[in-house]
Amino acid sequence: MRRDLIRQLLYDMVLARLFEQAAAEQYALGRIAGFLHLYPGEEAVAVGTLRAADPGDYVVSTYREHVHALVRGTPPEAVMAELFGKATGCSRGYGGSMHLFDAERRFLGGYAIVGETFSVAIGVGYWLAMNGEPDAVLCYFGDGAVNQGTFHESLNMAALWKLPVLFVCENNHYQIGTEIHRHSAVAEVWRRACAYGMEARRVDGMDVLAVHEATRDALRHVRAGNGPYLLECETYRFRGHSMADADAYRSALELAELRARDPVEGLRRRALAEGWVSEEEVEAIETRAREAVEAAVRHAEQAPEPAELHRDVYVQPVDLYSPEIPARRAAR
Amino acid sequence: MTGSRRKREGGNLGLVAPAEPRPELMTWEALNIALDRAMARDESVFVIGEDVGLYGGSYRVTQGLYAKYGEWRVRDTPISENSFTGLGVGAALVGGRPVVEIMTVNFALLALDAIINMAAKLRYMSGGQLTVPLVVRTPGGVARQLAAQHSQRLEHTLLNVPGLRIVAPGTPQDAYWQLLQAIEADDPVVVLEHELLYFEKGPFDPDAPPPPMHAAAVRRRGRDVTLVAWHRMVGVSLEAAEALAREGIEAEVIDLRSLRPIDLPLLLESVRRTHRLVVVEEDCRFGGAGAEIAAAVGEAAFFDLDAPVLRVAGEDVPTPYNGKLEAASIPDAGRVVAAVRRLLGRERPAAAPAPRAGGERT
Numbered sequence: 050m051r052r053d054l055i056r057q058l059l060y061d062m063v064l065a066r067l068f069e070q071a072a073a074e075q076y077a078l079g080r081i082a083g084f085l086h087l088y089p090g091e092e093a094v095a096v097g098t099l100r101a102a103d104p105g106d107y108v109v110s111t112y113r114e115h116v117h118a119l120v121r122g123t124p125p126e127a128v129m130a131e132l133f134g135k136a137t138g139c140s141r142g143y144g145g146s147m148h149l150f151d152a153e154r155r156f157l158g159g160y161a162i163v164g165e166t167f168s169v170a171i172g173v174g175y176w177l178a179m180n181g182e183p184d185a186v187l188c189y190f191g192d193g194a195v196n197q198g199t200f201h202e203s204l205n206m207a208a209l210w211k212l213p214v215l216f217v218c219e220n221n222h223y224q225i226g227t228e229i230h231r232h233s234a235v236a237e238v239w240r241r242a243c244a245y246g247m248e249a250r251r252v253d254g255m256d257v258l259a260v261h262e263a264t265r266d267a268l269r270h271v272r273a274g275n276g277p278y279l280l281e282c283e284t285y286r287f288r289g290h291s292m293a294d295a296d297a298y299r300s301a302l303e304l305a306e307l308r309a310r311d312p313v314e315g316l317r318r319r320a321l322a323e324g325w326v327s328e329e330e331v332e333a334i335e336t337r338a339r340e341a342v343e344a345a346v347r348h349a350e351q352a353p354e355p356a357e358l359h360r361d362v363y364v365q366p367v368d369l370y371s372p373e374i375p376a377r378r379a380a381r
Numbered sequence: 382m383t384g385s386r387r388k389r390e391g392g393n394l395g396l397v398a399p400a401e402p403r404p405e406l407m408t409w410e411a412l413n414i415a416l417d418r419a420m421a422r423d424e425s426v427f428v429i430g431e432d433v434g435l436y437g438g439s440y441r442v443t444q445g446l447y448a449k450y451g452e453w454r455v456r457d458t459p460i461s462e463n464s465f466t467g468l469g470v471g472a473a474l475v476g477g478r479p480v481v482e483i484m485t486v487n488f489a490l491l492a493l494d495a496i497i498n499m500a501a502k503l504r505y506m507s508g509g510q511l512t513v514p515l516v517v518r519t520p521g522g523v524a525r526q527l528a529a530q531h532s533q534r535l536e537h538t539l540l541n542v543p544g545l546r547i548v549a550p551g552t553p554q555d556a557y558w559q560l561l562q563a564i565e566a567d568d569p570v571v572v573l574e575h576e577l578l579y580f581e582k583g584p585f586d587p588d589a590p591p592p593p594m595h596a597a598a599v600r601r602r603g604r605d606v607t608l609v610a611w612h613r614m615v616g617v618s619l620e621a622a623e624a625l626a627r628e629g630i631e632a633e634v635i636d637l638r639s640l641r642p643i644d645l646p647l648l649l650e651s652v653r654r655t656h657r658l659v660v661v662e663e664d665c666r667f668g669g670a671g672a673e674i675a676a677a678v679g680e681a682a683f684f685d686l687d688a689p690v691l692r693v694a695g696e697d698v699p700t701p702y703n704g705k706l707e708a709a710s711i712p713d714a715g716r717v718v719a720a721v722r723r724l725l726g727r728e729r730p731a732a733a734p735a736p737r738a739g740g741e742r743t
Contacts, residue, residue, distance in 0.1 A: 141509065143505055143507070144506040148507070157471075157474055162499075165499060168465075168470070168471060169471035169499070171471060172472040172479075173472065173475050177475075178453075198463060199464050206464060355508075360509065362505055362543050362544055363504075363568045364512055364566075364567035364568050367642050369643065369646055
């Protein structure tokens, strides 16, 4: 196992966990508003998949996407500032937690309507295939998204035209408060791919190394022109659906069992046991991640707010609609 | 049920219409020429939709393009409106200039997530990082006894969405100009076409310089009242103007051409001369584009008006199948004439029966 990769993965995992904890704190302090969906428990999915992707690959994600942006390379300052609604945020304060974008890093969002990522991803994949580009698209979605029409519509088109799309299911078993056996007739998401003749497999989404390896294999398949691939990552979220969720629909026992499989802790333990990293290295990684998150919060606190309400509604705005309204009758 | 059976039964691998000035040409040909021209000069332009390729388009608009440009640039899709429109959004984000054909606006209702939640908002939500040069072409309107699910208009829904531009060409020349302009625009544009105008003829010059995409056009000059309309209702308004002229009433007819933005300056200039305005719209009356036009003109030109702005609009009913009832559900020249007479205080109840609902019922 490559030591630099392990160190990178560990840093990403720790950063992801600490960033989301900081976001929860800032939300409680009232500095972050709106809907805030956090990622603790699911870190291995974003980290494992995105570290197996190339910088040229496109990423289309959901509204639980802070970590995807961070792993993609968007600075923590820019992500935190966006959560704060500040002008230095990665969407300049116009998008918020659910709508992070970083075009430069080919991070295309940030979609808050369940099921939208499928069609955007096949559109990017269509363009890549049409032009013979070597890049692929990583399309994220939760288990709740697989019952939207766009899942079936888009998987069909992706398979029909052999588009270079890797569909990554972040199966955390809950569609907000509805457990997968209560929302899906077939609870193994990967099995649905066979309806479109698509290659698929399920991987332990709490094991970042397994996710990383499975993604490498899947992307090799996709880039070879074999068409799309569905990778189901079985994972779990440790917090409620969003900060507004009282999390009353699952048992303490269930949560405790899953917390025992904490992916961040799991990687740390294994890396130490295998001798891939030393205690000192782990400590240094954790310190570096903590400092990055603290710097991000400090930056977000001090950053200016955006001021222009009307910018970027159109690339080419045409204002015909602000006529002077007469206050009183003029002489005719 | 798709609209494709209405017009032709078999596939059509005919040729692209030649791009040369002609005294008369049908709207579908003008659109066909525009697509061909756009695709020839820009490789990022591609067309997707149901039966746009091998079949040649339900209304022949994409005829010949499949043979000329191949299946990647003229793509037949499955019946998955939301996802193939979303596909257009995705491709537009990374350099494509997709032209998505949705067979009728009735089916576009299935794609509103892609159009409204994504295309219209991505630039703004991303803080200006993304552009969505997407064109959605889709025909609507009351055609010939296609019943309630195939006879809708969508102006009322799309009008209220910041981030979209909406054009409504009513002539072959405008269809050509505005489709080319929509493809060149960096913003998402919905090109609302009208099913009954595809086979209407008009003069055509591919090289004439176009007015701005959003500009309204005066189709007839008049001093007594302004009639504003788009699509088929421009023809209805011109017919009404002819009849009114025989009574000594000179109506000005404006073809709006664009519904977002609306060419308010041109409307106001006209209303300040005529002091009266009637909106003639095929879409249902309640909450439609006519309401917006009436409100905007009322706000800006209240003291120039000699009478309230009237709407002669579609009745607030699902479109009935029965032909006579269908005709009664949308404006005709008689109702426009009656509204204008009323506006001018020249009602002639003895000569003409009281207008039946038309646009005046509140």
